[in-house]
Amino acid sequence: MSRDTSTRRTEEKEDDMTELQERAAEPATTKPTPARAAARRLGPGSAAIGLPLLGVLIAMVAWWLITSVFHLVHPASLPPPEDVFQALVENRSVLLEATGATTLSTVVGFLLSTVAGVLIGLALAASRRVERMFSPLLVAVNAVPKIALGPLLVVSLGWGQKPILTMVFLLCFFPIVLSTATGLTTTPAELAELARSLNASWWQAFRKVRFPAALPQIFVGLKVAMPLAAIGAVIGEFQAGEAGLGYQILQFNGVGAYSTSWAAIVLIATMSILLYFALVLLERLALPWVRATTSSR
Template sequence: MAELTEVRAVPAVVPARRRKGGGSAAAVGLPALGLVVALTVWWLVTSVFNLIHPVVLPPPQDVLSAFNAASARLLEATLATTLETVIGFLLSTVAGVLIGLALASSRLVERMFSPLLVAINAVPKIALGPLLVVSLGWGQKPILTMVFLLCFFPIVLSTATGLTSTPADLAELARSLDASRWQAFRKVRLPAALPQIFVGLKVAMPLAAIGAVIGEFQAGEGGLGYEIVQTSGVGDSATAWAAIILIALMSIVLYFALVLIERLALPWVRETTSSR
């Protein structure tokens, strides 16, 4: 039997060479420009035109002052929330990929459990918070469970979709080479499904941060969600908004770290897809 090599699709037309210098400058400059525009609008709305009451949305300079005053506490809370987000995301990734693999491997399993998974995903997760506290207590267990419940479904869906949508020509090639089921999975189906799986992972990553914060609202003894509850409860909206901004920054860093992992793990994807 001819040896079956791992899938690496070759584009029919060689894409135009990217302008590395201009692309790198745009990758840094455009987000920085967007940040400047957002901060300017925020400052105009809250400080110049006074369209929003400071209790609802403090001016950026007040938020910066609040961060400087409580920077040690907020950074410690950021570390705690980041760890909860990453751990919960990794747990949901393992479980989601395994469940997606089970759904893709058997039509019977898919028909039996797909409605159940949809029903679980449809339940408002914030409504489960008090129940998780009662059953799991305070601390990380209910928080990690909330992260898992929020972000595992996109991973399951993308994994099952990717594994069941192998290009017909690649599947036929595996059969023509008399590949075993394991060889076809390892060298054809899984590599072809990886881009789709990463789509689900990128959808799930921000949801993991949301789940961690919701869990901290309900059962946290620390973290950024806990800080938001404590500071907003005493009218310190500037510190609460500083924590909200840290959540946003944390989510951006984790998301683009995942994008970098995808580019390193799947170098052929950028060469076989159109660029804008």
């Protein structure tokens, strides 16, 4: 009897171990958190809009507490949000016109830097000699403080759009160059081997394999460069602008209208956010497979 009992226990242990191994082999399922459950109930569209608005609301409440309740900073340094909103309403015609000028400079400069940055990145990725020859120069140009070039650009290019667009270009082209060159030189090995096995030409491999595989990395550089383009436009308007939000900030600061200057800063931030998320939307439409293959968020 004792021998049969021990045999039965051994078999039961083996069955238990087999069951545990089968459970371990099954894909793990995570219990949804309350936030995820709420997001699923609201839907992806509501979460995509509601969560950013919630973040803005939290920032506004913190701003109000710092300036209006606890008075931690001087109003000249950071006016209360209600004063900034009132200044925005009172000067809306001037500020909205300036927003249009700054947005145009930002978008045009960003597009120019995108075209040039992608082409330079292609050249660096195509030839190691070209990369070794010009990479130090690109790093040197990127390391120069751009605000120090402002007066020189005014002297050489005059007032108006030319120095502003040049400033935008200088600020945001380097991330695009770097991301393009990195994406084109890090093609997955299995894709490159597949192209070789199909006897694809250089152009076919580039068009069908290398460039599509590099697009996620290129969009990373574009998303880094977009806020820099707005910064470049404002710096250019500080130095050589005759319109735009940067020019208006200088004008309102000169007469002590600090709330209106902060209203212009809020508009710059809003413009940058909208342009950035427009680029994110473009990435999702152009690369629908990226979210499905790289992240579960």
